[in-house]
Amino acid sequence: MPSDSHRWLAGGLASDRAELYRLAGLGPALLPPVPAYRRLRGPYTAAGTMLRVLVPEALRRWPDLVAAHDVEILTVAPELRSVVPASRETLTSLAVPSERTRFYSRLRTLRLAHGLTEFLRDHLRRLDAGPHSLLIEGAEHADSTDQELLAVLLRRLDPALLTLAIGTGTRPGPGPGLAEALRRHAVELTPAAVPALPRPAGVVDAVRLAQRYVDSDGTSDESRLRAAYHGLEPAHRARLHDERAAELESRDELSLLLGAVPYHRERGSDPAGVGAQALRFALDYCIDHGFYEATVDCGHRGRRLVDSSTQLEMWWAYTTKMTTSLAALGRAQEAEDLYDEARASSTSPSVHLQAAYATAMLYTRHHPDSKKDHRRAKAWINAAIAFSSMLPDPQERAFQTVFNQNGLALIEVHLRNLPAALRLVDSGLSRLDKDLDPAEHRLHRSVLRYNRAQVYAGLGRLDEALADYTGVIEADPNYAEYYFDRGGILRKLGRDDEALADYERAMALSPPYPEVYYNRADLLLDRGDLAAARADFDYVLELDPGYLDALINRAGLLCELDEWAAARRDVDAGLELAPGDPHLHCLLGRLESEAGDPAAARAAFTAALTADPTLQAAWANRATLAFETGDIPAALDDLSRALAIEDDADLRINRATAYQAAGDLDSALIDLARARDLGAPEADDLLAALPASAQS
Numbered sequence: 001m002p003s004d005s006h007r008w009l010a011g012g013l014a015s016d017r018a019e020l021y022r023l024a025g026l027g028p029a030l031l032p033p034v035p036a037y038r039r040l041r042g043p044y045t046a047a048g049t050m051l052r053v054l055v056p057e058a059l060r061r062w063p064d065l066v067a068a069h070d071v072e073i074l075t076v077a078p079e080l081r082s083v084v085p086a087s088r089e090t091l092t093s094l095a096v097p098s099e100r101t102r103f104y105s106r107l108r109t110l111r112l113a114h115g116l117t118e119f120l121r122d123h124l125r126r127l128d129a130g131p132h133s134l135l136i137e138g139a140e141h142a143d144s145t146d147q148e149l150l151a152v153l154l155r156r157l158d159p160a161l162l163t164l165a166i167g168t169g170t171r172p173g174p175g176p177g178l179a180e181a182l183r184r185h186a187v188e189l190t191p192a193a194v195p196a197l198p199r200p201a202g203v204v205d206a207v208r209l210a211q212r213y214v215d216s217d218g219t220s221d222e223s224r225l226r227a228a229y230h231g232l233e234p235a236h237r238a239r240l241h242d243e244r245a246a247e248l249e250s251r252d253e254l255s256l257l258l259g260a261v262p263y264h265r266e267r268g269s270d271p272a273g274v275g276a277q278a279l280r281f282a283l284d285y286c287i288d289h290g291f292y293e294a295t296v297d298c299g300h301r302g303r304r305l306v307d308s309s310t311q312l313e314m315w316w317a318y319t320t321k322m323t324t325s326l327a328a329l330g331r332a333q334e335a336e337d338l339y340d341e342a343r344a345s346s347t348s349p350s351v352h353l354q355a356a357y358a359t360a361m362l363y364t365r366h367h368p369d370s371k372k373d374h375r376r377a378k379a380w381i382n383a384a385i386a387f388s389s390m391l392p393d394p395q396e397r398a399f400q401t402v403f404n405q406n407g408l409a410l411i412e413v414h415l416r417n418l419p420a421a422l423r424l425v426d427s428g429l430s431r432l433d434k435d436l437d438p439a440e441h442r443l444h445r446s447v448l449r450y451n452r453a454q455v456y457a458g459l460g461r462l463d464e465a466l467a468d469y470t471g472v473i474e475a476d477p478n479y480a481e482y483y484f485d486r487g488g489i490l491r492k493l494g495r496d497d498e499a500l501a502d503y504e505r506a507m508a509l510s511p512p513y514p515e516v517y518y519n520r521a522d523l524l525l526d527r528g529d530l531a532a533a534r535a536d537f538d539y540v541l542e543l544d545p546g547y548l549d550a551l552i553n554r555a556g557l558l559c560e561l562d563e564w565a566a567a568r569r570d571v572d573a574g575l576e577l578a579p580g581d582p583h584l585h586c587l588l589g590r591l592e593s594e595a596g597d598p599a600a601a602r603a604a605f606t607a608a609l610t611a612d613p614t615l616q617a618a619w620a621n622r623a624t625l626a627f628e629t630g631d632i633p634a635a636l637d638d639l640s641r642a643l644a645i646e647d648d649a650d651l652r653i654n655r656a657t658a659y660q661a662a663g664d665l666d667s668a669l670i671d672l673a674r675a676r677d678l679g680a681p682e683a684d685d686l687l688a689a690l691p692a693s694a695q696s
Helices: 014-024 045-061 063-068 070-076 078-082 108-127 144-156 178-185 206-215 223-231 234-249 254-258 260-265 271-288 292-305 312-328 332-345 349-366 374-389 394-414 418-435 442-458 462-475 480-492 496-509 514-526 530-543 548-560 564-577 582-594 598-611 616-628 632-645 649-662 665-677 683-689
Strands: 006-010 132-137 162-168 186-189
Touching: 006 014, 014 132, 014 162, 045 063, 045 070, 045 078, 045 108, 045 144, 063 070, 063 108, 070 078, 070 108, 078 254, 108 144, 144 162, 144 178, 144 292, 178 186, 206 223, 206 234, 234 254, 234 260, 254 260, 254 271, 260 271, 271 292, 271 312, 292 312, 312 332, 312 349, 332 349, 349 374, 349 394, 374 394, 394 418, 394 442, 418 442, 442 462, 442 480, 462 480, 480 496, 480 514, 496 514, 514 530, 514 548, 530 548, 548 564, 548 582, 564 582, 582 598, 582 616, 598 616, 616 632, 616 649, 632 649, 649 665, 649 683, 665 683
Parallel strands: 006 162, 006 186, 132 162
Antiparallel strands: none
16 A cells, blocks of 8 residues: 555445544544534535644744734634734725625635645644644535645645545545545545444434434434434424524634534524524625635525515525625526526516626626627616616615626626726726715725726726726735736836736735746746746646646746756646647647657647747747758748748847858848847857858
């Protein structure tokens, strides 16, 4: 059995898997077995359980480590807010519910997973106490956030540092990559190798067994407990759930309100009242933190408890937060079906207003490209603007009109009508300044200004875009994406030092995400800092092994460093992801040429040009190959094709060399003179070396 792999304990009962873990001899346990069942604490049940134990010690010994990961820690284990300072709050995280107009990307939880992985890794390295192991039980019943985290841990965490033992009674279904991560990074063990465990004998009081099932918060897999629970009278079961919910609520632990408490309350004596309220709290909390799968789950459960005709506000809250989450998860058709149901079920102007706006966003933003319809989106957003204009309260009317006009501005951007989008955003900012108190809707004002910055950038008005990005950073200084976007504008303006500072500020403010490191790598590459660029590309690909542009750029960098074998691995990995990518075929041509196979090299360059005839590097490289193999006419033809794409001093010098080889000294003179005009310092020496007849 490999000693350098994680373990997958698959099948049997939880007690069987616990015994299998004990017998596996994986090293001292870092923690007691960690339950992952989402029914216990909802999103990040397992992660929060780990952090509530590990963070207090880390805070005492290494406060800098905790501070570096406070966003991840407090998102996953909110109970730690009493001991871990929150240093990076944003307008989004601080917005009151009535002013929440921006929601997190669905990729946020992946960023959190990478940050948590690095916290755990660095905590263990600082402990320096030898290899540990950890049993995480019930992973197939975990929320998608925990499953995503486990997949990242399995891939990135060295088993010699912490060997994970992932226990599942059944195989994980499709989701955030857990099943694939277990297959690739863990050795599967089954409890069949464990001696049969003795089961308690004798008759045990059924009520006590049912109580044990309820006390497990419905997670026990022991059939006798389940049977005893289901054998109780409904009123008795409801009373047990009420008592368990009250006990859990008395602990004052927020994460319990996301899992076990709503589970018990919806099965207690007042499911449509107290049960619905418990689910509503979990629903609101989960959507505000970007836990979209959990939000959808709460919405489904809540809608089963309430009647749209008598509890419209509650029913609509479940429905609209489900639809927002479904759209974020890429399930736009399910969201549209729910909006159609809401329109058919209600005459509430508020429901129709919100549904009209959201349906517009589905058609301009969330539907797959094959179903996007920006003109249909415009029809729906105009309906939302019309509804807004009839609201009786002047301040609400102003805000809702501006909010929906901002949606129209997005549609105009997608219709490539940037001037109209700019007018809409400008007028929206002016109206909010005129009709609302400066302290109201600060988040949405920042969103509008950010959107205006993006429109300015699209119009090529970079200085104005820069001013707006700077303005939103002043208003919301801890929002990492603003620095990332401003860094891109600064690069276009040639202010690379400032761009580098913005990228690094974005890195400091956010859990890890690959795009910002990729952009810094690209900047460093342009500056000739190959070692630093390579380190960033390496990290990008550690975060996301399928990041195609990073594979391409690292492969090219490795070619420059003469690390041909490593470059070949990157090219092969890239071609598995994108078999027709022209840049990869161009790099493959370089590799085949270096390996001494000109026929294979030419085939690769030709494949690159078939895929993209505008790829200058492929023309240039195929020309070099042709010249080296003595085919001067082909080299000249390919160099001419390359120069037709963009004039370039080096290519001019190369073509001059080919012209000399062909005996065409006049053409060589013309190319060298042009290379000199383009700033090539060696052009003068090459001109001087031409025969006098060519220069006369």
